[in-house]
Amino acid sequence: MVFKDIADILSRLEKTVFPLFENLRKEYDCKNYPDLSQTEYSSFFIGNVKINNPVISAPMAGISDNTYRIFARFFGSSLLYSEMVTSYGLFYKHSKSIEMTHATEFERPFTLQLFGAKPEIVADAASMVEDRAEIIDINMGCPVPKVIKTGSGGALLKDEELMKQIVRRARKSIKKPLTVKLRLGWDFDSVNIERTAMIAESEGADAIAVHARTVRQGYSGHADYSHISNLKKKIKIPVIISGDIHNPFKALRLLRNINCEGIMIGRAARGNPWIFAIILMGIILSDKKMSDENAADFLKKFEKDIDYFLNNDIKVKILILYLKSLILFIGEEKAVKEFRKILGWAFKGIRNITDIKKDFFKINTFSEAEKVMTGLIGM
Structure with missing residues (x-):
C-alpha cells in the first residue's frame, strides 16, 4: 500500500513543480526538461x-x-x-x-x-x-x-x-x-x-x-x-x-x-x-x-530566476506532500515532530517570518502543520 501511496504523492509532486520547470523552459529557450x-x-x-x-x-x-x-x-x-x-x-x-x-x-x-x-x-x-x-x-x-x-x-x-x-x-x-x-x-x-x-x-x-x-x-x-x-x-x-x-x-x-x-x-x-x-x-x-x-x-x-519562480506557494505545496510521505512511513505523531525542523530549514531567512516561525514548533497534527504553512503563501 505504501508503494501505491508514494506513487500518488510523486504524481502530485510532478504536477506541482511543472509550472516551475515550464517557466524556466521559456526563460532559457530550451526543450522540455526531462x-x-x-x-x-x-x-x-x-x-x-x-x-x-x-x-x-x-x-x-x-x-x-x-x-x-x-x-x-x-x-x-x-x-x-x-x-x-x-x-x-x-x-x-x-x-x-x-x-x-x-x-x-x-x-x-x-x-x-x-x-x-x-x-x-x-x-x-x-x-x-x-x-x-x-x-x-x-x-x-x-x-x-x-x-x-x-x-x-x-x-x-x-x-x-x-x-x-x-x-x-x-x-x-x-x-x-x-x-x-x-x-x-x-x-x-x-x-x-x-x-x-x-x-x-x-x-x-x-x-x-x-x-x-x-x-x-x-x-x-x-x-x-x-x-x-x-x-x-x-x-x-x-x-x-x-x-x-x-x-x-x-x-x-x-x-x-x-x-x-x-x-x-x-x-x-x-x-x-x-x-x-x-x-x-x-x-x-x-x-x-x-x-x-x-x-x-x-x-x-x-x-535569481529560481528564487522568483520557486515561490513560497510552490514550496508549501511541495512540503505538504513531503509531510504526507513522512506520515506514510513513521506515522502522524512522529512525522509532525520531525517536520518541525524541516519547516525551520525550508523558510530560514524569509522576510517577516518571525511570528509564524514560532508556530512551527507548536504543531502536533497534519492539519495544524497545513494551517501554519498556508499562512506562508504569498509572503
Whole structure:
C-alpha cells in the first residue's frame, strides 16, 4: 500500500513543480526538461552501477530517511544514501539498525552506509545487508564524538593499518560495489587524504567520497579543496567531493577544476530538496565552453530566476506532500515532530517570518502543520 501511496504523492509532486520547470523552459529557450531523476549528464560508474549525473545527496544522520531520499531522487539526485548504520547493530540483529536498511523502489540506486572499528564485524554486517542496496559504503570520516569514541568514523584516519584491514575484509565479503567516505585527515597537522584514498583503492574500493574538512573541524570553518586538487592524479576510481556545496557555480567549479566525477550535497539540502534540481539544471544549462567568469554571471541570473519562480506557494505545496510521505512511513505523531525542523530549514531567512516561525514548533497534527504553512503563501 505504501508503494501505491508514494506513487500518488510523486504524481502530485510532478504536477506541482511543472509550472516551475515550464517557466524556466521559456526563460532559457530550451526543450522540455526531462525527468531529472533519469537525466544522464556526465554519467559514470561505481563498479557496475551507473550513476546518471554528478549531483548526489549526502548521508545525514536523522535526515536521510525514506522520504528525504524519495524527494531527493525526484529532484535529480543520482545516488541516494542511508543514514549511517552501526555494523554492530546489524551484526547483533538490533531491530532499529535493520529498519534503517530498508529502501523502496523509489530510492534507487541506494547506498547503505555502515560504520564500525572491527574489520570482521563490518565485513559480516556488509554481507548481511548486501542484497538491500546497490552499493555498500563504509564511513571513515564522521566527526561526531560518540562515533569517534568507538574508534569508528573519522577516528580511523589516525590508524591507516586498521582502515586497510576494514576495507580489505569488507571487499572480500561482498560482491556489490564498495565505497569509502573520507575526510582530509584527523587535523591540519595530519592531512593524509592522498594516502587514505590510495589505500581505499588498493584494497578494492570502487569509489571514494571526500568531505573537504578535517575530522577535528567537524562542520566549522570552511571546506578546503586545495588538498584534493591533485587527487585524481593519484587514483583511478571515481571521486565524489562534499563540503559547502550549495549553489550551481560552486558545483561547476569543482567538477571542472578537480575533475571529480561527482559532487555531494549535504546540509544545503535540509528542508530544501529542490536544491538538487537547481544545481543539476544550472550545470546542464552552463555551456561547457563558458569561462568561469561567464558561467558565474550566467548562474547568478539563473539563481535569481529560481528564487522568483520557486515561490513560497510552490514550496508549501511541495512540503505538504513531503509531510504526507513522512506520515506514510513513521506515522502522524512522529512525522509532525520531525517536520518541525524541516519547516525551520525550508523558510530560514524569509522576510517577516518571525511570528509564524514560532508556530512551527507548536504543531502536533497534519492539519495544524497545513494551517501554519498556508499562512506562508504569498509572503
